[in-house]
Amino acid sequence: MTGKAITVTSGKGGVGKTTVTANLGAALANFGHKVVCIDADIGLRNLDVVLGLENRIVYDLVDIVEGRCRLRQAMIRDKRLPELFLIPAAQTRDKSAISPSDMVTLADDLRAEFDYILFDSPAGIERGFRNAVAPADMVLVVTNPEVSAVRDADRIIGLVEAEEKGPARLVINRIKPEMVRRGDMLGVDDILELLAVQLVGLVPDDENVLLSTNRGLPVVLDGKSKAGLAFRNIARRVMGEEVPFMHFDETGGFLNRITRLIRPGGN
Amino acid sequence: MSSKIQIKGIRDGLLITLGDGTWEEQHQELITQLRSQAGFLQGARLAIDVGGSILKAADLGQLTRELSEAGFTLFALISESPTTERSAQSFGLATRLPKPGAARTVAGSTEPDGEPALLVSRTLRSGYNLQYQGHVVVIGDVNPGAQVIARGDVIVWGKLRGMVHAGAEGDEGAIVCALDLSPTQLRIASAIAVTPKRRGKPQPEMARLVKGQVVAEVWDPKRERL
Numbered sequence: 442m443t444g445k446a447i448t449v450t451s452g453k454g455g456v457g458k459t460t461v462t463a464n465l466g467a468a469l470a471n472f473g474h475k476v477v478c479i480d481a482d483i484g485l486r487n488l489d490v491v492l493g494l495e496n497r498i499v500y501d502l503v504d505i506v507e508g509r510c511r512l513r514q515a516m517i518r519d520k521r522l523p524e525l526f527l528i529p530a531a532q533t534r535d536k537s538a539i540s541p542s543d544m545v546t547l548a549d550d551l552r553a554e555f556d557y558i559l560f561d562s563p564a565g566i567e568r569g570f571r572n573a574v575a576p577a578d579m580v581l582v583v584t585n586p587e588v589s590a591v592r593d594a595d596r597i598i599g600l601v602e603a604e605e606k607g608p609a610r611l612v613i614n615r616i617k618p619e620m621v622r623r624g625d626m627l628g629v630d631d632i633l634e635l636l637a638v639q640l641v642g643l644v645p646d647d648e649n650v651l652l653s654t655n656r657g658l659p660v661v662l663d664g665k666s667k668a669g670l671a672f673r674n675i676a677r678r679v680m681g682e683e684v685p686f687m688h689f690d691e692t693g694g695f696l697n698r699i700t701r702l703i704r705p706g707g708n
Numbered sequence: 709m710s711s712k713i714q715i716k717g718i719r720d721g722l723l724i725t726l727g728d729g730t731w732e733e734q735h736q737e738l739i740t741q742l743r744s745q746a747g748f749l750q751g752a753r754l755a756i757d758v759g760g761s762i763l764k765a766a767d768l769g770q771l772t773r774e775l776s777e778a779g780f781t782l783f784a785l786i787s788e789s790p791t792t793e794r795s796a797q798s799f800g801l802a803t804r805l806p807k808p809g810a811a812r813t814v815a816g817s818t819e820p821d822g823e824p825a826l827l828v829s830r831t832l833r834s835g836y837n838l839q840y841q842g843h844v845v846v847i848g849d850v851n852p853g854a855q856v857i858a859r860g861d862v863i864v865w866g867k868l869r870g871m872v873h874a875g876a877e878g879d880e881g882a883i884v885c886a887l888d889l890s891p892t893q894l895r896i897a898s899a900i901a902v903t904p905k906r907r908g909k910p911q912p913e914m915a916r917l918v919k920g921q922v923v924a925e926v927w928d929p930k931r932e933r934l
């Protein structure tokens with residue numbers, strides 16, 4: 442058995458990469474898979490905070506790469522989800538401390554033991570992006586339904602193709618049905634038409650995300666929140682299930698309904 | 709597992725048809741076969757039929773590397789899966805074999821007042837900057853944030869929403885055609901125009917300069933071009 446490496450990235454910052462990584466990790470672990478989340482946003486670590494594991498950090502990713510600790514020593518096990526582990530980012534170093542081949546080696550070392558190896562990446566298209574994408578078997582690009590985020594997502598999708606890691610999959614995060622309805626926000630169809638990649642997630646804007654981040658408990662573990670359901674659905678699609686997309690209806694509520702949103706990926 | 713691989717000679721080399729199974733199984737078997745018959749097959753040009761298996765660009769990258777290290781040349785990859793076909797195309801591999809007999813070779817070329825052009829068969833995404841000393845034909849979309857700058861004409865068989873500059877070195881006779889002509893900005897020679905909001909459904913349009921102004925008209929095959 443060999444684990445699958447999945448990198449979560451975006452062009453624009455603040456669109457929800459860390460939130461997606463933490464919740465996808467927690468959901469996959471909750472479905473019984475063994476998962477390790479790796480924070481590759483070096484210098485700006487926060488995956489540990491979202492997962493509520495900050496106070497248990499001793500070693501970090503750079504310590505592993507530079508041989509100051511063994512892989513095991515840097516892995517923090519989530520007490521609520523015993524199948525979920527975190528390798529935190531270094532707080533005090535920058536991205537140049539790590540190379541793409543370090544990341545490939547790290548992923549390969551983890552594949553035998555884990556079902557899923559998730560990488561959270563920094564925003565942008567520089568070294569940090571290449572580090573995070575290098576080990577990926579699958580790349581998830583996160584965007585928000587706004588013009589500038591979609592433009593940057595398009596750029597990143599092109600770069601993912603250029604790194605031969607394509608076709609990328611898309612997560613549209615922070616959808617506000619009200620605003621889409623009023624025409625103040627790009628609709629899902631418009632985004633998919635432009636980006637022409639396969640959709641794996643539609644996540645509504647949900648204040649529970651913020652509340653749960655503050656509590657250090659991924660929202661996906663909250664059985665009732667809409668965002669939590671959306672993240673569980675992403676996990677199931679990543680696991681290979683066909684799950685219908687949430688339909689954001691006229692009244693701003695949502696129903697589960699089959700829509701024709703999946704498009705073939707690629708050029 | 710018994711071998712289900714078939715190898716037969718075709719005009720351009722050898723056609724290897726893999727048995728059913730996942731790509732991992734097929735790959736394993738292929739490598740074993742090629743190894744065991746290395747002496748006999750050495751240096752062959754290979755076309756491989758993988759059936760319905762899905763190969764990602766990375767799988768194909770690995771395969772072409774392995775094959776070339778073993779002294780083989782892969783020239784075609786045949787598959788029923790569109791994903792695999794796309795991966796193969798991105799590696800410049802053929803995805804169809806010429807039918808025996810039906811194939812014909814193009815003898816030299818006849819050029820009835822034609823000019824060479826650059827053909828780009830992919831979507832140009834944001835950040836992509838294409839510059840060419842001649843005409844450019846894009847089969848795919850030109851997305852917002854992408855840019856095409858050509859000395860000659862620009863033809864987009866798709867949606868043109870990025871920035872395009874035709875006749876970039878001053879040719880005022882240059883044109884821009886697209887199935888959906890909605891560029892962020894369109895330039896011909898030294899004239900600059902932006903796209904007004906479209907009314908109704910997109911139609912193929914052609915833009916050119918008329919008295920120094922950029923004018924776009926719905927494509928009418930019957931009308932004589934200036």
Ligand SMILES: Nc1ncnc2c1ncn2[C@@H]1O[C@H](COP(=O)(O)OP(=O)(O)O)[C@@H](O)[C@H]1O
Pocket residue numbers: 451453454455456457458459460461614615616644645646647648650651654668
């Ligand atoms: N679906 C959502 N609904 C509401 N807030 C969200 C959602 N997704 C992310 N956020 C908030 O947006 C902010 C940025 O998210 P984060 O995951 O840190 O982005 P990134 O890692 O891309 O910089 C955080 O405050 C987070 O709580």
Ligand SMILES: [Mg+2]
Pocket residue numbers: 458459460482487562
């Ligand atoms: Mg982040």
